[in-house]
Amino acid sequence: MDFLSSKRFVSVILTALLLLNIALLGALWWQNFYTPANHPVEADKKNYTSKRSFFQKELNLTDDQSRKFNALRKDHFNGSIPVFIQIAALKKQLIRESVREKPDVEIINDLSDRIGRHQAILERRLAWHFHSLSLVCTPEQRDSLQKMLENVTFKARIKSRTIVRKDMNVNEKTPDSLMQSQQQ
16 A cells, blocks of 8 residues: 555656656647648548539539539438438337247338338428429529439349349329239
């Protein structure tokens, strides 16, 4: 006990801690302020800038249109986050129920339906978001926007280990008419 409370031991420990603090502060300062010419942070900044101006390049947007696009996109994604969180929570419950020894079919069906309703909310939000974006565009830009959104939305399909892009024809059929055509 005398050794731990001695003045010499306490002084040595305090000096060691002081030197360690100085070394850590120096390392933090060096990390934040020292940037060599080929530092990867510079490349990241350039990539981020090019991602932000993607729509501006592809659609020939003006600076004002680009600002409106970015604001609309930010609002859309911020508004969609709560729905994504709800879907994730429901999927977690669905997985828990699915891996039980005897899963309850009613619970699985209910959770699946609730996930589907949230997905429908996301799709409606996305459609209105696309509409808002199109209002910012000129008629020529709208055509380019439509093609771009179709390419992003209708992703490549995989068929026998080969990626094939298929044209997707969208019919304006109601669910009832789809059910009738499948029964025939």
